[in-house]
Amino acid sequence: MKKKSIPTINIEPENELATDSFSSWLIATGDAYKNGGSADVPCGECNACCRSSYFIHITPNEKETLQHIPKELLFSAPGLPKGNVLMGFDQEGRCPMLSNNRCSIYQYRPLTCRSYDCRVFSATGLVEEERDLISQQASRWKFKFQSEEDRVLYFYVRAAADFIIENQSMFPDGFVPGNPTQQAMLAIQVHDFFRGYEKHKTDKHLLVEKILTAVTHR
Ligand code: SF4
Numbered sequence: 001m002k003k004k005s006i007p008t009i010n011i012e013p014e015n016e017l018a019t020d021s022f023s024s025w026l027i028a029t030g031d032a033y034k035n036g037g038s039a040d041v042p043c044g045e046c047n048a049c050c051r052s053s054y055f056i057h058i059t060p061n062e063k064e065t066l067q068h069i070p071k072e073l074l075f076s077a078p079g080l081p082k083g084n085v086l087m088g089f090d091q092e093g094r095c096p097m098l099s100n101n102r103c104s105i106y107q108y109r110p111l112t113c114r115s116y117d118c119r120v121f122s123a124t125g126l127v128e129e130e131r132d133l134i135s136q137q138a139s140r141w142k143f144k145f146q147s148e149e150d151r152v153l154y155f156y157v158r159a160a161a162d163f164i165i166e167n168q169s170m171f172p173d174g175f176v177p178g179n180p181t182q183q184a185m186l187a188i189q190v191h192d193f194f195r196g197y198e199k200h201k202t203d204k205h206l207l208v209e210k211i212l213t214a215v216t217h218r
Contacts, residue, residue: 017042019119022143022150026123026157029188032115039117047101048133049116053093055086058110068108069097119143120184123154124161128180156194161187163194163207170208175215190214 019025019042032039058065058074060083066074069087073096077084087110089095097104103113121127121138128134145151164187168176177183190211197207 017044017140017142019141019143021146022123022154023147025119025143026153026188026191029117029120033185033189036111036115038111038114041117041119045101046137047098047103048137049113049118050095050098050103051093052128052131052134053089054095055088056095056110056112058085058087058112060084062110065105065108065110068105073097116181120181120188123157124184124187125158126161126165126180126184126187153191156191156197157187159194159197159199160191162199163197163204164190164211167204167208170204171212175212186215 020028029039031037057077057080058069060066066085073087074085075088076082077086087095087097095103097109103109118134118138119141121134122141122143127138143150143154145154161184164171164176164183177186193207193210193214196202
């Protein structure tokens with residue numbers, strides 16, 4: 001699979017969305033991922049992710065959430081232990097809990113929704129090819145690069161995403177996720193291994209080993 005860049009969309013400056021410095025965003029995103037926390041995304045009025053044909057995974061531990069979603073909207077999540085369920089979407093790709101363009105169960109929304117952050121696409125250069133709304137929104141985010149550390153970390157994350165996509169045949173089957181959100185999260189998880197990375201000089205096999213060891217031991 002080829003690495004895909006965020007498509008070039010002509011964005012008027014007034015439509016750009018300013019967000020955190022890259023390094024502070026990366027730290028917060030990494031922490032939220034490790035600890036299963038929420039992403040603090042300044043979504044404003046945007047609900048593109050609620051209208052983008054996503055299946056929402058809900059674990060059996062999310063009891064309050066499950067109490068607020070009609071059972072007939074849920075079905076067993078394939079390949080996951082009993083009790084894990086998915087919520088689908090309507091013919092227009094909208095989540096059934098979206099009402100008047102707002103989440104009708106916002107206080108009880110699933111962890112999948114709380115942790116979703118479309119800035120991962122701006123950060124990694126990956127793109128949700130099948131989801132125009134998400135691609136457009138992701139293109140609007142403009143990270144602040146206030147320090148050398150911001151720029152260096154951005155390079156590592158981009159290098160990690162490139163490497164994972166270009167060399168996915170070097171990883172065991174199924175290790176590199178098929179979906180761009182999870183691919184982006186994997187790149188963010190392992191970006192630190194790309195310190196000193198040089199595309200044509202770094203030992204790819206060694207890098208693959210390091211990534212496999214780190215991810216499978218987490
Ligand atoms: S549960 Fe709420 S936040 Fe999650 S996709 Fe549906 S409408 Fe959006």
